[in-house]
Amino acid sequence: MSDHFPLDRRSLLFGGASLALTSLAPNIAWATSLGGNPFTLGVAAGDPWPDGFVIWTRLALAPLGENGGMAMAAYPVRYEVAEDEHFRRIVRQGDVLARPEMGHSVHVELAGLQPSRPYHYRFFTGSEASPHGIARTAPAISAQVDRVRIALAGCQNYEQGLYTAYRHLAQEDAVDAVFHYGDYIYEGRAREGAIRPHVGDEIYTISDYRRRYAQYKSDPDLQAAHASAAFIMSFDDHEVDNNWAANIDQDLTPPEYFAYRRAAAFQAWYENLPVRRSQLPKANHVQMYRRLDYGRSLRMHVLDTRQYRTDQICGATGRETRPCSTAPLASGSILGAAQETWLGEGLSSAHQWNLLAQQVMVMPLLYPEQRAAGRFNMDSWSGYPTSRQKLVQQIKERNLSNVVIATGDVHSHHAGHLPSIEGDFNSPAAATEFVATSISSAGNGKEGTRRWGNMAQENPHCLLNLDKRGYQILDFEEKQLVAKIQVVDEVEAAGGHVRKAAKFHVDNRNPQLNSI
Numbered sequence: 001m002s003d004h005f006p007l008d009r010r011s012l013l014f015g016g017a018s019l020a021l022t023s024l025a026p027n028i029a030w031a032t033s034l035g036g037n038p039f040t041l042g043v044a045a046g047d048p049w050p051d052g053f054v055i056w057t058r059l060a061l062a063p064l065g066e067n068g069g070m071a072m073a074a075y076p077v078r079y080e081v082a083e084d085e086h087f088r089r090i091v092r093q094g095d096v097l098a099r100p101e102m103g104h105s106v107h108v109e110l111a112g113l114q115p116s117r118p119y120h121y122r123f124f125t126g127s128e129a130s131p132h133g134i135a136r137t138a139p140a141i142s143a144q145v146d147r148v149r150i151a152l153a154g155c156q157n158y159e160q161g162l163y164t165a166y167r168h169l170a171q172e173d174a175v176d177a178v179f180h181y182g183d184y185i186y187e188g189r190a191r192e193g194a195i196r197p198h199v200g201d202e203i204y205t206i207s208d209y210r211r212r213y214a215q216y217k218s219d220p221d222l223q224a225a226h227a228s229a230a231f232i233m234s235f236d237d238h239e240v241d242n243n244w245a246a247n248i249d250q251d252l253t254p255p256e257y258f259a260y261r262r263a264a265a266f267q268a269w270y271e272n273l274p275v276r277r278s279q280l281p282k283a284n285h286v287q288m289y290r291r292l293d294y295g296r297s298l299r300m301h302v303l304d305t306r307q308y309r310t311d312q313i314c315g316a317t318g319r320e321t322r323p324c325s326t327a328p329l330a331s332g333s334i335l336g337a338a339q340e341t342w343l344g345e346g347l348s349s350a351h352q353w354n355l356l357a358q359q360v361m362v363m364p365l366l367y368p369e370q371r372a373a374g375r376f377n378m379d380s381w382s383g384y385p386t387s388r389q390k391l392v393q394q395i396k397e398r399n400l401s402n403v404v405i406a407t408g409d410v411h412s413h414h415a416g417h418l419p420s421i422e423g424d425f426n427s428p429a430a431a432t433e434f435v436a437t438s439i440s441s442a443g444n445g446k447e448g449t450r451r452w453g454n455m456a457q458e459n460p461h462c463l464l465n466l467d468k469r470g471y472q473i474l475d476f477e478e479k480q481l482v483a484k485i486q487v488v489d490e491v492e493a494a495g496g497h498v499r500k501a502a503k504f505h506v507d508n509r510n511p512q513l514n515s516i
């Protein structure tokens with residue numbers, strides 16, 4: 001079903017609804033004057049494919065007000081897509097409805113565009129215009145591409161820091177897409193002393209989640225990042241609740257009750273992000289895992305490490321002092337059987353690179369403070385060693401040397417190797433993993449060894465441990481990958497600067513990280 005509706009442009013612009021039209025769509029807000037500009041949450045694009053991408057916006061005259069300050073009616077929204085920034089060469093346009101059922105959001109899937117080129121887009125409703133966004137289509141399926149530039153970003157706790165890293169990311173040159181590894185919002189209540197506190201209590205209902213997204217999305221640096229490139233969205237835990245696993249939350253709420261909260265969270269996730277219609281929640285499920293191809297260069301497998309996982313053992317962190325059996329580790333799964341099979345079907349040497357774009361660390365990481373207990377982060381793949389061994393086996397069976405993993409979650413930069421033998425950090429690498437830090441979560445952080453001491457000695461397979469905010473830029477070229485680790489010096493006050501903290505390259509015939 002399309003969101004387009006069969007009205008001609010004049011009836012929209014002049015409010016000339018005929019009887020026939022109003023009976024087709026009885027609850028349309030026809031007013032041409034809204035009393036303000038409702039594009040307060042910016043615009044966004046997502047999931048590029050060779051002839052299009054998603055464009056998104058959401059109307060909110062008063063982002064933090066009841067129903068975003070909008071009437072509970074459908075608003076006609078016009079979109080325009082152009083080859084040039086002045087919108088002289090418009091190549092696509094149309095009318096859609098921003099429906100109250102969907103928080104007055106619109107998602108348009110564009111088609112018929114040229115591959116491998118940037119397009120400009122904008123929206124109108126009544127007499128009001130949105131800011132402009134820009135996004136690039138993916139290359140044609142069989143195209144040989146010199147470079148695909150993917151940025152990694154996520155973990156953007158609004159209370160703990162400014163989005164200065166996003167402002168710098170928005171200025172990066174020629175980004176094909178930003179992979180977002182989750183924690184786009186955080187669900188907690190307002191904390192005293194926060195740099196900019198959340199509005200309201202911990203979030204549970206659809207109105208709560210909508211308002212939380214509205215608060216986050218009001219940020220101009222986040223809007224600038226969205227306007228600068230398409231985002232490939234996923235979600236991790238905080239879009240719903242800390243450390244949730246399938247139908248289980250961390251407070252052990254009966255699953256039949258937690259299901260209501262999760263449904264509200266999923267709906268708000270869809271409404272607020274530039275995702276495809278195939279990601280519209282159905283029966284309290286989001287089809288989040290999916291593939292995106294960039295010519296012959298890159299196949300991106302976006303994974304879902306939340307919806308199908310078995311529950312974490314030992315209270316997720318592994319730091320709990322209560323006695324805890326590790327016996328369930330062997331039977332646990334982080335992807336679930338169906339997704340694991342799907343991943344195996346799509347992993348091949350048909351592309352120069354395979355990128356597993358996902359949420360929580362795959363390679364083991366032993367924090368010195370956990371050494372005595374021998375415990376890892378049970379919310380990461382380390383809590384699901386059977387799944388990790390299965391992944392290594394899938395890579396080996398296919399003889400792949402071109403698997404790269406992109407991760408977030410831990411609020412620090414890491415880069416390392418996924419060991420091919422479980423439990424042996426010095427075994428040959430099965431894949432390389434780039435763990436991007438947070439945009440703002442955990443505040444300024446500290447270079448050096450604040451929490452870590454001899455981290456490097458404990459983890460010979462991990463070449464980078466850096467507790468600062470920022471993002472990463474991965475350039476996939478025909479034979480090599482170049483990774484740039486970007487760090488922002490200050491997020492607790494305005495004006496932070498960005499700098500390159502490290503750089504690596506990887507050859508796609510040998511999954512070995514090299515510092516440059």
Ligand code: FE
Nearest residue numbers: 155183409441
């Ligand atoms: Fe986070």
Ligand code: CA
Nearest residue numbers: 183236237409
């Ligand atoms: Ca997380």
